[in-house]
Amino acid sequence: MNYQFQFQDVFAAWPLLLRGTWITIQLSLTATAIGLAVAVACAWAKTSGPAPLRWLVNAYIELIRNTPFLVQLFFFFFALPSIGLRWSAHSAALVAMVVNLGAYATEIIRAGIESIPRGQVEAALALNLKRHQVFRFVILKPALKAIYPALTSQFILLMLSSAVVSAISADDLTSVAANLQSQTFRSFEIYIVVAVVYLVLTLLFSAFFRLVYQRTLNYPDRR
Amino acid sequence: MRTFGIEDFWFIVLAAKWTIGLSLMAFVGGVLMGLVVALGRTAEHNAIRSAATAFVRIFQGTPLLLQLFLVFFGAPVLGLDLNPWLAAGIALILNTAAFLGEIWRGCIEAIPRGQSEASQALGLSYASRMSDVILPQAMRIAVAPTVGYLVQVVKGTSLAAIIGFTEVTRAGQIINNATFQPLYVFSLVAAIYFVLCWPLSLLAGHLERRQARAYLR
Numbered sequence: 322m323n324y325q326f327q328f329q330d331v332f333a334a335w336p337l338l339l340r341g342t343w344i345t346i347q348l349s350l351t352a353t354a355i356g357l358a359v360a361v362a363c364a365w366a367k368t369s370g371p372a373p374l375r376w377l378v379n380a381y382i383e384l385i386r387n388t389p390f391l392v393q394l395f396f397f398f399f400a401l402p403s404i405g406l407r408w409s410a411h412s413a414a415l416v417a418m419v420v421n422l423g424a425y426a427t428e429i430i431r432a433g434i435e436s437i438p439r440g441q442v443e444a445a446l447a448l449n450l451k452r453h454q455v456f457r458f459v460i461l462k463p464a465l466k467a468i469y470p471a472l473t474s475q476f477i478l479l480m481l482s483s484a485v486v487s488a489i490s491a492d493d494l495t496s497v498a499a500n501l502q503s504q505t506f507r508s509f510e511i512y513i514v515v516a517v518v519y520l521v522l523t524l525l526f527s528a529f530f531r532l533v534y535q536r537t538l539n540y541p542d543r544r
Numbered sequence: 545m546r547t548f549g550i551e552d553f554w555f556i557v558l559a560a561k562w563t564i565g566l567s568l569m570a571f572v573g574g575v576l577m578g579l580v581v582a583l584g585r586t587a588e589h590n591a592i593r594s595a596a597t598a599f600v601r602i603f604q605g606t607p608l609l610l611q612l613f614l615v616f617f618g619a620p621v622l623g624l625d626l627n628p629w630l631a632a633g634i635a636l637i638l639n640t641a642a643f644l645g646e647i648w649r650g651c652i653e654a655i656p657r658g659q660s661e662a663s664q665a666l667g668l669s670y671a672s673r674m675s676d677v678i679l680p681q682a683m684r685i686a687v688a689p690t691v692g693y694l695v696q697v698v699k700g701t702s703l704a705a706i707i708g709f710t711e712v713t714r715a716g717q718i719i720n721n722a723t724f725q726p727l728y729v730f731s732l733v734a735a736i737y738f739v740l741c742w743p744l745s746l747l748a749g750h751l752e753r754r755q756a757r758a759y760l761r
């Protein structure tokens with residue numbers, strides 16, 4: 322092996338990499354926030370909506386979960402503009418991420434809703450708890466506890482798969498890396514540094530989610 | 545520029561054989577390596593367990609796309625020249641091994657400890673304890689999630705398009721560049737993945753429900 326590693330070009334570009342990292346975080350957080358709202362609506366439609374709506378939501382979930390994110394991204398970035406919807410790579414990436422997360426999170430939230438036994442709600446009402454108290458303490462908190470691990474790992478998966486948006490030259494961390502690569506030709510050095518950044522992000526977010534769990538949801542329950 | 549014709553349709557549909565080939569390569573390699581990872585994660589030796597854990601953390605904590613890039617651009621650093629097919633295959637095998645290894649660790653740990661202790665008390669060797677007692681039982685729990693993960697593998701092969709391997713997604717890009725009919729092209733590409741993945745998803749769901757019923761009895 323007589324390859325000379327040259328990291329100076331990579332480290333010289335740290336302001337660009339930092340900005341890309343921030344955009345990756347921002348994209349993932351925004352997509353998660355909007356995606357969760359979509360998922361709550363879909364979970365409601367799937368558990369208690371009218372039949373045609375239930376069918377539509379099911380079709381959406383199956384379609385998204387059985388096609389690759391890259392193809393969904395191409396669809397939003399290339400196919401939709403051809404029928405008149407024009408938008409930037411950044412918006413197309415965000416929308417693709419929202420649509421993708423929405424489908425996966427719907428199933429997770431539905432499982433959370435179904436994890437609350439009816440008797441538990443009836444017991445709370447019998448104990449004369451107010452409606453909003455029942456929702457907050459008897460439905461929301463235990464449901465959140467049940468789906469917390471699945472939901473947080475879905476967030477990490479979304480953040481990692483957001484690297485794919487570099488395929489349409491968005492402005493996230495991997496896109497910055499691809500640009501640097503074409504300017505400096507230090508492909509391996511750049512991608513190893515960027516992979517380490519993603520690894521650190523994953524570890525930090527996992528640690529943060531664990532901390533939040535221990536502080537707020539770590540109470541004993543029946544299971 | 546030309547219109548989207550029947551040859552273009554077949555070009556994309558026939559590229560599915562490369563998607564299937566790459567998926568099979570990743571799955572078979574990933575199953576073999578994933579078994580090593582799962583055994584490593586449940587090993588008694590601390591060093592082996594740490595090594596397996598580090599492997600899983602790294603491959604589950606970085607994007608698959610970057611793993612692909614690192615194999616593709618990293619091979620020349622080691623003096624090797626990999627074509628996109630091999631580079632994508634190696635990256636997908638490593639990634640699949642990490643995820644399957646972690647799924648199977650859970651299945652191995654789901655077998656009650658008493659089983660393992662009893663086989664030790666009977667004087668069985670590690671190999672016999674695993675292959676005759678633990679793994680056959682763990683395998684029954686593992687089938688449904690493994691089939692489910694196969695869907696992720698098939699979808700993951702689409703990333704090989706980015707390093708220039710002509711499977712379904714790349715074939716779609718090529719035809720789109722020539723015909724500029726993205727709506728037809730990417731609908732067709734998505735439909736092909738759907739046809740490959742949906743039966744697997746249904747099968748995984750069916751196996752999961754059957755297993756849940758078996759436990760209720």
